[in-house]
Amino acid sequence: MIIVTNVAFVMLGVAAVLTLLRLFRGPSLADRMVALDTLLFIGAAAIGTYVTRTGNTVFAPVIVVIALVAFVGTVVVARAIEEESAG
Amino acid sequence: MRFRPSLLLDVGARSMVPTLVLVSLYVLVVGHDEPGGGFIGGLLAGVALLVVFLAGGAAQVSRVLPIDPLTMVGAGMSVAVATSVAGMVLGAGLLDAGKLELDLAWIGKISVGSTLVFDAGVYLVVVGLVAMVLTRLGAREETAP
Numbered sequence: 001m002i003i004v005t006n007v008a009f010v011m012l013g014v015a016a017v018l019t020l021l022r023l024f025r026g027p028s029l030a031d032r033m034v035a036l037d038t039l040l041f042i043g044a045a046a047i048g049t050y051v052t053r054t055g056n057t058v059f060a061p062v063i064v065v066i067a068l069v070a071f072v073g074t075v076v077v078a079r080a081i082e083e084e085s086a087g
Numbered sequence: 088m089r090f091r092p093s094l095l096l097d098v099g100a101r102s103m104v105p106t107l108v109l110v111s112l113y114v115l116v117v118g119h120d121e122p123g124g125g126f127i128g129g130l131l132a133g134v135a136l137l138v139v140f141l142a143g144g145a146a147q148v149s150r151v152l153p154i155d156p157l158t159m160v161g162a163g164m165s166v167a168v169a170t171s172v173a174g175m176v177l178g179a180g181l182l183d184a185g186k187l188e189l190d191l192a193w194i195g196k197i198s199v200g201s202t203l204v205f206d207a208g209v210y211l212v213v214v215g216l217v218a219m220v221l222t223r224l225g226a227r228e229e230t231a232p
Contacts, residue, residue: 065114
């Protein structure tokens with residue numbers, strides 16, 4: 001299990017770095033917003049991996065909260081972009 | 088602010104809001120023994136209100152709430168202050184907590200602390216404040232209550 005979670009952590013780390021790159025470079029606001037959203041879900045996946053590795057479930061509810069809340073920020077920015085392009 | 092209505096968001100909010108409120112209540116109740124508490128729970132319920140706001144606008148938020156946000160803040164503040172002063176009246180210090188062990192037959196044993204009541208007060212204050220921000224600041228001038 002340790003090896004599996006180690007591999008998972010490395011993959012999540014690479015994914016996070018690539019997403020951060022998109023966050024910095026992203027030509028448009030929408031690109032940056034999608035990158036932020038992805039980063040949040042990578043964080044949720046990292047917490048899940050941590051819970052699997054240690055069996056410590058204290059942080060398990062955080063995954064639920066991230067899954068429920070992460071989309072709100074995206075929706076707000078999407079609304080703002082919509083408003084901007086409308087008028 | 089009333090945006091262009093979105094069917095996807097409307098339907099999503101219908102299932103999202105009850106789930107968020109349930110999670111916020113869970114976080115409120117476990118607050119004493121695990122990470123959580125009134126403030127975090129209140130913020131989560133605030134996010135539920137934000138989803139309502141995004142789907143239906145400021146008018147929808149005030150329609151969803153059972154009582155006026157200002158009354159909610161006042162009630163929450165009164166509950167929190169009353170619980171913290173109760174410790175002093177009963178001989179212990181200010182903000183001292185008591186604990187009640189309940190034996191609920193087949194449901195099992197639960198322990199309810201007076202901190203839960205205090206946290207419920209904090210929860211009400213935070214929800215009321217978020218609701219006030221959404222209904223007062225979120226409304227356009229002509230529709231402000």
